[in-house]
Amino acid sequence: MSVADWTSPKLRKRSGEIIFYVALSLAAFIWLVPIIWMFSLSLTPNEILKTITTSLIPIKPTLQNYISVFQVGLTPRWFLNSIIVTVVTTVGTLVLCAMAGYAFARLEFKGKNILFPFVLAGLMVPKEAMFIPLFLMFAEFEMHNTYPALILPRVAAPLGVFIMTQFLKAIPRDIEEAAELDGASRWTIFWKIMLPMSVPALTALGIFTFILTWNDYLWPLVSATEKEMFTITTGLASLQGNFAQATELGSLMARGVLASAPLLILFLVFQRQLIRGIAVGSGGK
Amino acid sequence: MSDSTLAAHAPLQISRWRRWWDRNRDSVDAYLFLAPFLAVYSVFVIYPVIQAVYMSLYDWDLLAMGMREFIGLKNYASMAWGTGITWDLQHLLVWRLVGLVTIPVSWWAAFRGSMRRATAGWLSVAAAVLFAGIMGIHPGEAGGRWNDAVFWTSLGNTVEFVLISTPLIVVIGLAMALALNGSGRSLGLYRTAFFASYVFSVSVLTLIWGYLLQPQRGILAAFLSSLGVEPIPWLTNPSLAMPAIVMATLWWTVGFNMVLFLAGLQDIDPTLYEAAEIDGAGRLMQFRHITLPGLQRTTLMVIVLQIIASFQIFGQVYIMTRGGPGGSTRVLIQHIYESGFRDFELGYASAMSLFLFVIMFVVSFFQFRLSPQEE
Numbered sequence: 173m174s175v176a177d178w179t180s181p182k183l184r185k186r187s188g189e190i191i192f193y194v195a196l197s198l199a200a201f202i203w204l205v206p207i208i209w210m211f212s213l214s215l216t217p218n219e220i221l222k223t224i225t226t227s228l229i230p231i232k233p234t235l236q237n238y239i240s241v242f243q244v245g246l247t248p249r250w251f252l253n254s255i256i257v258t259v260v261t262t263v264g265t266l267v268l269c270a271m272a273g274y275a276f277a278r279l280e281f282k283g284k285n286i287l288f289p290f291v292l293a294g295l296m297v298p299k300e301a302m303f304i305p306l307f308l309m310f311a312e313f314e315m316h317n318t319y320p321a322l323i324l325p326r327v328a329a330p331l332g333v334f335i336m337t338q339f340l341k342a343i344p345r346d347i348e349e350a351a352e353l354d355g356a357s358r359w360t361i362f363w364k365i366m367l368p369m370s371v372p373a374l375t376a377l378g379i380f381t382f383i384l385t386w387n388d389y390l391w392p393l394v395s396a397t398e399k400e401m402f403t404i405t406t407g408l409a410s411l412q413g414n415f416a417q418a419t420e421l422g423s424l425m426a427r428g429v430l431a432s433a434p435l436l437i438l439f440l441v442f443q444r445q446l447i448r449g450i451a452v453g454s455g456g457k
Numbered sequence: 458m459s460d461s462t463l464a465a466h467a468p469l470q471i472s473r474w475r476r477w478w479d480r481n482r483d484s485v486d487a488y489l490f491l492a493p494f495l496a497v498y499s500v501f502v503i504y505p506v507i508q509a510v511y512m513s514l515y516d517w518d519l520l521a522m523g524m525r526e527f528i529g530l531k532n533y534a535s536m537a538w539g540t541g542i543t544w545d546l547q548h549l550l551v552w553r554l555v556g557l558v559t560i561p562v563s564w565w566a567a568f569r570g571s572m573r574r575a576t577a578g579w580l581s582v583a584a585a586v587l588f589a590g591i592m593g594i595h596p597g598e599a600g601g602r603w604n605d606a607v608f609w610t611s612l613g614n615t616v617e618f619v620l621i622s623t624p625l626i627v628v629i630g631l632a633m634a635l636a637l638n639g640s641g642r643s644l645g646l647y648r649t650a651f652f653a654s655y656v657f658s659v660s661v662l663t664l665i666w667g668y669l670l671q672p673q674r675g676i677l678a679a680f681l682s683s684l685g686v687e688p689i690p691w692l693t694n695p696s697l698a699m700p701a702i703v704m705a706t707l708w709w710t711v712g713f714n715m716v717l718f719l720a721g722l723q724d725i726d727p728t729l730y731e732a733a734e735i736d737g738a739g740r741l742m743q744f745r746h747i748t749l750p751g752l753q754r755t756t757l758m759v760i761v762l763q764i765i766a767s768f769q770i771f772g773q774v775y776i777m778t779r780g781g782p783g784g785s786t787r788v789l790i791q792h793i794y795e796s797g798f799r800d801f802e803l804g805y806a807s808a809m810s811l812f813l814f815v816i817m818f819v820v821s822f823f824q825f826r827l828s829p830q831e832e
Contacts, residue, residue, distance in 0.1 A: 203651055204653070225675075226676045272490065275490035282484050291498065299502075301810045301814050302810060302814070303810075308508070408660040409660035
């Protein structure tokens with residue numbers, strides 16, 4: 173009867189499922205190998221890495237590579253630069269986009285039919301391609317190698333306005349109307365009612381902006397040319413060219429781990445919101 | 458003016474002002490709310506485009522800030538023209554014929570009703586101009602050459618990257634979404650695993666992959682040698698460098714497309730599958746007749762986003778290979794960057810930026826035309 177058992181639909185389905193999950197686990201493991209490898213190298217002493225670099229488990233694990241990050245080089249400074257630039261950009265983007273989105277979603281005004289398409293047109297401007305005129309603009313005001321130069325061009329996000337407009341449009345009007353009857357001002361309505369109600373959209377937009385700003389490479393490369401003003405992303409890139417690669421591999425990987433740490437933590441905590449944000453942001457739903 | 462007339466007019470003035478205020482209060486508020494965004498947006502997003510157009514008409518030296526000379530369209534000529542340029546039918550014939558297939562395909566789609574006729578018309582015109590016309594232009598045999606051959610190499614490499622990476626990243630993203638669509642807790646863990654690589658910055662990506670691909674010390678070589686394969690010098694071999702960049706990019710960004718496809722799958726009405734099941738339709742039938750049509754909108758969006766992102770490729774190439782070996786991975790943004798900041802030719806770099814801008818504008822234009830009209 174065993175032959176009949178194996179061909180029974182239930183068992184076939186069960187074994188199919190097992191094969192599926194085994195294959196999936198293998199694929200996921202291979203997918204994560206580069207990340208595991210980076211962690212492993214960052215925990216291995218540099219002396220050992222001179223001979224063995226291919227172990228996924230650290231040999232004679234040590235935290236020395238991480239300690240050295242704070243002793244040698246500018247990595248802590250770059251990290252701080254990235255934090256400042258990213259946090260200010262994210263908060264600025266949220267405030268500006270929420271205000272503009274509120275105007276487009278809730279207020280009737282002359283010129284709306286022109287202004288909204290004008291903002292959407294910005295979606296077609298490739299930020300990466302327009303760094304030459306931006307460079308000149310900041311050069312004329314001698315503002316390169318400053319935080320405002322790293323922040324300002326990244327704050328105006330047409331996509332953010334679009335997302336906020338769509339989201340605010342979908343909120344029912346009755347609470348606002350009640351507040352209006354009570355004599356609340358526009359600003360109060362926006363600040364006390366609309367903003368708290370749009371927390372889901374703000375979270376998604378905020379995380380997304382945070383990731384993109386933290387990882388921005390071309391504009392910081394163009395604008396911040398002094399070593400002290402590098403962000404962690406451009407700083408880490410600069411190390412890959414001229415670091416004593418053969419002898420300091422472990423320290424380099426430790427810097428890579430530190431550079432990714434804020435985003436990895438953010439990702440693990442806010443995964444759900446981030447994923448929804450991507451779907452909403454690019455789907456235009 | 459006598460006192461009496463003033464007294465008579467004052468209330469009228471106030472009430473007129475008052476009425477204007479009542480009528481325009483919303484507009485005033487709206488502009489106050491919009492002002493901060495519009496200011497930053499106009500200065501840092503819109504104005505640079507205009508400034509780029511202006512700069513592209515000048516010989517604009519980065520070092521001599523005061524020195525610039527109006528040269529009309531000469532930057533565009535240095536970019537896209539040369540000496541002894543000719544046109545003939547045979548040049549790049551195979552590629553052009555492949556490109557021209559766009560025309561029958563789009564009319565077939567229009568005939569089936571999945572594309573508007575006007576769009577098929579636009580696509581055909583664009584394909585005819587590009588493939589039948591422009592791509593036949595090249596330097597002639599007898600001493601002809603481009604003004605800037607590197608521009609064409611960079612454009613060619615960029616297009617190569619777009620053409621290889623887009624189908625791969627889109628199809629694999631779709632496959633991953635189909636495999637991981639569902640509500641089980643374990644599926645969620647797998648989704649997390651495959652999406653995690655997206656949060657790394659480009660310099661962490663290159664840090665990992667630069668070493669991973671190394672023939673002497675990389676983990677890929679170690680794995681391959683256990684299978685008996687000789688170490689492969691990925692990044693130093695001109696014909697392997699671009700595939701290696703594509704591989705790293707795939708690992709980095711495919712999770713993003715997976716998430717978009719997963720969202721698209723959520724939007725398909727589940728009762729359609731139930732009905733199909735009752736009708737006895739198999740999995741493959743369901744995929745062909747429910748899943749694929751249901752994902753049409755998402756797929757189009759993913760393709761367009763992918764093309765736009767791929768045209769702007771820079772970081773991974775610049776850090777890992779600096780465009781080498783032998784210029785085989787040099788891409789358009791790198792050429793713009795180096796023209797501006799190594800050769801100090803800001804005008805010329807602006808002309809190339811606008812060229813890239815136009816490519817992306819055309820791609821987005823077709824996205825708008827192709828996406829189903831909203832009611």
